[in-house]
Amino acid sequence: MTGDRAEIVVIGGGVSGLSSAYYLAKAGKDVIVVEKGMVGGEASGRNGGMISERTDEPALIPLAVESVRLWATLEEELGYPTELIHQGRVQVGVSEEEMGDIFSERDEALRHSISVEPLDPSEVQDLVPGITGRTLGGLFFANGGHANPQRAVQAFAWAFQDLGGRLYQNTAVTGINVEDDKVTSVETTAGSIAADVLVAAAGPQTALLAEMAGVHVPIAPARVEIIATAPLEPLFDIALVGNGLYGRQAARGNLLFGGGAHEWIDVDLTSEPGKPNTPLIRNIARRLAELLPAVADAPVIRSWAGIVEQAPDYLPIIDIADNPSNYIVVTASAHGFGIAPATGKVVSDLVLHGESCIDISGLKLNRFTDLTPDWRQNRGWIPAHGIQ
Numbered sequence: 001m002t003g004d005r006a007e008i009v010v011i012g013g014g015v016s017g018l019s020s021a022y023y024l025a026k027a028g029k030d031v032i033v034v035e036k037g038m039v040g041g042e043a044s045g046r047n048g049g050m051i052s053e054r055t056d057e058p059a060l061i062p063l064a065v066e067s068v069r070l071w072a073t074l075e076e077e078l079g080y081p082t083e084l085i086h087q088g089r090v091q092v093g094v095s096e097e098e099m100g101d102i103f104s105e106r107d108e109a110l111r112h113s114i115s116v117e118p119l120d121p122s123e124v125q126d127l128v129p130g131i132t133g134r135t136l137g138g139l140f141f142a143n144g145g146h147a148n149p150q151r152a153v154q155a156f157a158w159a160f161q162d163l164g165g166r167l168y169q170n171t172a173v174t175g176i177n178v179e180d181d182k183v184t185s186v187e188t189t190a191g192s193i194a195a196d197v198l199v200a201a202a203g204p205q206t207a208l209l210a211e212m213a214g215v216h217v218p219i220a221p222a223r224v225e226i227i228a229t230a231p232l233e234p235l236f237d238i239a240l241v242g243n244g245l246y247g248r249q250a251a252r253g254n255l256l257f258g259g260g261a262h263e264w265i266d267v268d269l270t271s272e273p274g275k276p277n278t279p280l281i282r283n284i285a286r287r288l289a290e291l292l293p294a295v296a297d298a299p300v301i302r303s304w305a306g307i308v309e310q311a312p313d314y315l316p317i318i319d320i321a322d323n324p325s326n327y328i329v330v331t332a333s334a335h336g337f338g339i340a341p342a343t344g345k346v347v348s349d350l351v352l353h354g355e356s357c358i359d360i361s362g363l364k365l366n367r368f369t370d371l372t373p374d375w376r377q378n379r380g381w382i383p384a385h386g387i388q
Helices: 016-027 060-071 075-078 096-111 121-127 149-162 203-212 282-289 337-351
Strands: 004-009 032-033 091-095 117-119 137-141 166-168 174-178 182-188 191-202 218-229 239-242 245-249 255-258 299-308 317-320 325-331
Touching: 004 016, 004 182, 016 032, 016 149, 016 191, 016 325, 016 337, 032 191, 060 075, 060 337, 075 149, 091 096, 091 121, 096 137, 117 121, 121 137, 121 149, 149 166, 149 337, 174 203, 191 203, 191 282, 191 337, 203 218, 203 299, 218 282, 255 282, 282 299, 317 337, 325 337
Parallel strands: 004 032, 004 191, 032 166, 091 239, 191 325
Antiparallel strands: 091 137, 117 137, 174 182, 182 191, 218 255, 218 299, 239 245, 245 255, 317 325
């Protein structure tokens, strides 16, 4: 690879990086994606697969709404399966606190002309057989849905390569060279790659890479976990949120659910973070049994973890750095899968035109101008000891 070059180098073979690379290659650009492991090896291939309009986070709504639109035809666009099920999303409240969130999301949806329908407890029962009798109400988002993260990430990777894109897996970035306010090349474990533009979509490694280019990106890496039950008879085909959980029933019948809290860890540039089982999976299993008591006896047959990156306000960061001026930051803050199609379009627009018609004004890097260097410690985000 020594002496290689491309118009655009994308660091990170997760769903954000691959979506960005796909849309750039579709626009006729020569693109290389560098991934330290395998595509989708972290949270991009290990998440709940949820697709929604993010009415819980107003700054994300423009990006999320566009992604929901793109997801509807993504299989046809890419030419590979994503196992999209576009049957809606149900958000249920099993406590007064959750009902307060539901009322807030309803109001936000209406302000943005997003299709939403209030549900009483009996209507929730009709949509989600076996759900707890503690349900106080809910919302039905007609445009929500879910997809298979592993298949979707691979679909982006194959479609990118079909367009002539080059994908270097098991290749870690070890250095970034900057001259006269421009990234000129990246150093990798396989050699140097010259580039006109660098897109850093490296998930939990994003902050470490940014520091090499003189850019400060405030994120903290964290481990998130998902549990999978044994396959069950079909129960529901919607995406389901409630009791602090989010999840779906997979095509094979497994219930796949996750939900906080996160375990804060540290990462480095080249090694794969550990992914041990933690007590969180017991907590997820308990809350799932509470939410769906009709299947409380279903055995949990496996669990898995992925490493995400979280910004101080838990929102993505998508922006062009001031210096180097050809360095684009893409960090999803644990939202990457659902918003991936629109993220790729935004990044393509930023590279090609310097701006995007999708409103990302609430996701700019300069919103952290007043953040102090010790922000993680001040928030109690302390890495887990002995599990790096």
